[in-house]
Amino acid sequence: MTGDSTAFDFDALIHEDKVHRSLYTDPAIFDRELTRIFGGTWVYLAHESQIPEPDSFFRTRLGLRPIIMVRDGDGVIRALYNRCTHRGATVCRAKQGKATSFTCPYHGWTYMTNGKLIGVPWPEGYGHDQRQEDKFNLAQVPRVESYRGFIFGTLNMDAPALADHLGPVREPIDDWLDRNPGGKLVLSEANRMRFKGNWKLAYDNSADGYHVVFSHRSLLMMENRFAGEDPKGMSFYRQRPDSGPVRVYYFGNGHHFKDKRPTLADGPGAIWRIEGLHPGMEGYEAEIRERYGARADALLDLAGSIPMNINVFPNLLILGNHIQVLEPLSYNETATTWYGTAIVDDGDELDGAADLINALRMRTQEQFPLFGEVDDLTNFEEIQAGLGAEEDPWVYMDRGLGMPDRFTEKDGVISGPATDEVFMREYMKHYKALMVADPELTISRGGHDR
């Protein structure tokens, strides 16, 4: 089912120091990504807080496949194909909500939330009973696994277990979660954007420390207009970032990470101190200090943006407190949704401070998408435009290449200075391996076999 693997010469398109424009501009390569990557490897689908209880559902996509993420009546998380097995219409048209069944609006076929077909109008008109045949249950992603609330799926039965696939990227994800009460977060709506460009332009950017002072120049100026001697936000990059403690890491399997935490001062309050200026900061801070005294700094840090960029190939980008999800729409169009996150304090570890923290935390998350990401997205679109030049096909990513003193390698994890493009070079090797491979993609029909 996977077609001719010799149609593309990926060795000619992906070199150590550069990649060919066609990775971003060729619709045929995009089509191939929809099976080899979005299907052939683990892909992020949803967060568990989007389907919090039995019968919750959330509509999404796996590549271009329409998917309903559900927690079925037994609480099992499933990724159902949103495609009636009769004539192919989508059976779920709401974005999210609760449902005990899905009825196709076209001819009324009805499915349980575990995908099982339970109703066919006027069944006496058929010479067989579809309800007894698995092939009429909704298709579903055969492997769905979660890691600490992040739900992934793959159609590749030969893929490793999710935990093994994630490997060392689990460590920063654990850190990112464990700073919050109960080690968990829930989604709290989103800043939703799209751009006319290939999805990899966003993935190339996600650990890129080189673009910051240029692409985000207006934001850096804005967030420091009152800062004086106490620089805010991303100011670290204004000096000589490669001499500083920020490192980029490559973890294998396409995952990479930019760790800016080493720039933080010691002790509680360090995250809050570098936070930009947002609505309500001074008032809420004063209230939290008055109520919580010595604990206030640690509490305020929970409202501040943790300086980490954790990128899980191919579509989950954890930046600051955001969960950014990339959705490829075509070779030259991508949706990028910046989900906000809120803390939940079920055990009341924070003595009632959670609501105050979240009120601040909502505001600290809106500024970058509105005043920073928009400039990146414009630059991505302008790359897509620039790559229209056929005779000038190469995109370079060789910053740091051939300079072994800049890197360390330990247990398979490669690390380099803040502005290095090593993360791009390494993820592109993984991308090439996936694009060359011919995995067998399968679906499950749930129902009787589960």
Added chain:
Amino acid sequence: MSAADRNPSNSSYYVTDDFYAKLVADFEGWDLDTRRIDDGPDYVRARSILLREARYLDQDRMRDWLALFSPECAYWIPGTRDRGDPRREIAFAFHDRRQLEDRVYRLETGYAWSQTPVSRTSRMITNIEVFGTDEPGVTMVRSNFQVTEYWNGQIRFWTGYSVHRLAPESDVEPGFGAILAKQVNLIDCDENHRNPSITL
């Protein structure tokens, strides 16, 4: 810092839990037919302020636009159809006075690539209705808008309705500082938007 020194252009003390609670309540259930003011000076004034605002934005007179807002204002573009509580969910945008000025400052740096060159806009403001409130002289104004944006060789549209909460008429320049709060309700607020960098 004493309260008197607090300047909402460079600090944000006024956006408190009580402020949010009042804002959410003010923008809930205000559009009762029994409170509708069909014509008269309130209507004329509201229309004047809204049309001036649209003109300033179309003319890229951002500092004049800022002057229409009160010192302790709110500017709110909900990201969901039921608007939600901004203390618990991310908004498309939620600005206080300082962040409104941040927005203008960023555009003026010359390095805001999403607005280089600047979008050209043409705003239609229609269906203006004015509603009285429990606070003397304070009105809620509902209007429909369609903003046509020309950017990067393409025409596109931003459509929805706005709600302005207007302060009582003052003796100073008419309209100056009149907008206590503005809520912009896009019909596609929960959709993914391309380059959402113009000011609505």
